[in-house]
Amino acid sequence: MAIQVKLFGDLRSKVKEKPIEGALPTRISLDESGIERISDILSKLSIEESEVSHIFVNGIYSGKNKKVRDGDRVGLFPKRMALLYKWYFPVKDDE
């Protein structure tokens, strides 16, 4: 089942093997082996933390230490899509 990752905006260019389709987000499926947290996904995709504005895990606004597991759905947004309403979204993160 793996982890489903959606990359929005500029972050789509991080996945060279998948062509960018119009304005649609790029979807990839990551094997969960070696992935414990969001930060592991970022390093696997060579995305610097400073390039990400916000992270959703199963629709929950999350931090980079949030633990992920098989079947989770992750959305990553670039700096250029900085969240306009962040004070309404408490960040869920793990130690």
Add this chain to the structure above:
Amino acid sequence: MARKILRVNMSSLEARFEDLPEEYKVLGGRALTSTIVSEEVDPTCHPLGIHNKLVFAPGLVTGTEAPTSGRISVGGKSPLTGGIKEANAGTSFGQKLGRMRIPAIIVEGKHDGKDYYLLKVTHDKAEFINANKWVGRGLYDVYKELRKEFGEKVGICATGIGGEMLGAASGVCFNDPEGLPSRYAGRGGLGAVMASKKLKAIIVDETGAPGVEIANEELFRQGIKKLREALGSHDVTKPGGALNSYGTAVLVNIINEAGALPQRNFSYGQDDRAHDVSGEAKADEIKKRGGVRPHFCSPGCVIQCSEVWTKKGGKDPVGVLEYESVWALGPNCSIYNLDDIGELNRACNDLGLDTIEMGDTLAVAMEGGLIEFGDGKGALKLMEEIRKGTPTGRILVNGTAFTGRAFGVTRVPVVKGQSFPAYDPRPIKGIGITYATTPMGADHTSGYCIAPEILGVGGQLDPADPNKVEVSRNLQLATAFLDSSGYCLFVAFAILDIAEGLEGLVESINGIHGTNLTVDDVAKIGKQVIDIERNFNKAAGFTRADDRLPEFFLEEKLPPHNVVFDVPPEDLDKVFED
């Protein structure tokens, strides 16, 4: 030359300039419209009768070089909510009034004949011109003709066919820089209040205007420099940042990903089809079609979130498609086609209607079986029913709550009669508290602003577990302040994270008005405005029972998070304990 209020009596067709009362001197925008409405309008009056007034007020800094400050507030008693209303827009119209040293236009009385009038205002004169030839027509044509007749540099404000029908979904329309009828003080039916007085349009011509008087030029310059730097460096507001690149519709994909983008009349919060109408998709299309993006709503904006959407081939410009409009006329109606959404937005602009109210109305009409969900062409036909003034059109033009009753629908997303914007309060509970408790009826812009930590009121909050009641209260207070300043609410993003930005903002106001406000006054001033508004509503008959969300939000779980709105009523009452 001192600033003067322009008082316009539509009963006698007389207009006169009055001295600005001392106690109004440091009020602007929403603070001034709400103060005047509360002083001069009987809260129990009929909103479309002789005793209601319509008040226009630019913000405290509007008309100066202060960045992103071209806002004008419009206030009165709302025919949609039955309470006080302030709606605002970004347009050169307000900037011109500021430079003409007119801090407010108060329109009162009601013309007792069939004729409509246009009010032409210069810095020292106001005249009434018969406006019958512009009545019953679409605003795109009307604005073209008005610019031809009065010049391309004038500011234009008008009410449309929806207002003339006295529809509660009508807004007050202002011009964008190209003269398109696309910048709306949309919410609350104020277009109907304007038309009820037989005032069709206002033209402002700033020829010979003296400009805004600035008490302390040095302080003003220092303030706007700090603010400009903050806006220019923040990820949301900087050039190439979120708003500048994609417009407000950058939120479509984000809020959909959060599972909070209401779709099919608030029945689910996430659908991959939303990608087709995202800010990214829209920006791509505008580029292909030869529209304009980015674009400013009023000169001097450094954020430039606006745009000009067109038909294919760059034809027939509509103006901006905001996030709220795209959502309301799109996913909320299960419409996932930008061309259909663009044409629905054009119809709203042309008819003088609020896009949010109409989108919710169409979705409720779809739920009531008038047309199928997702039927964009059918929705456009319904907009034509309004233009023709058919009985169906007359139901729709009165908004979501009215349409829900007419078609036997109980899933009707309104608070105080005003329909919900584009954030479902079940997964985003904080905004639900704001929808419930703002004096305006369900309104996203009421709590759109500075973090409580910055304001330093209500104590420090743990960001991981914020007290949602305090967040909502503090956001509402700060918003009421910003709505009075003339600055666009979007400056909030920068002054949230950059302390010098907020400092600069306050200094710019002090520089113009010779005041000694500090950052600590922000919440105080906001509280005064909201107290005035809540007192008006109380006298109009509102109680705590009106500060509640519709029942279905408490009963129906919203996929994908499958949550209900579970903030206890006692907590809602704590937002503004009286």
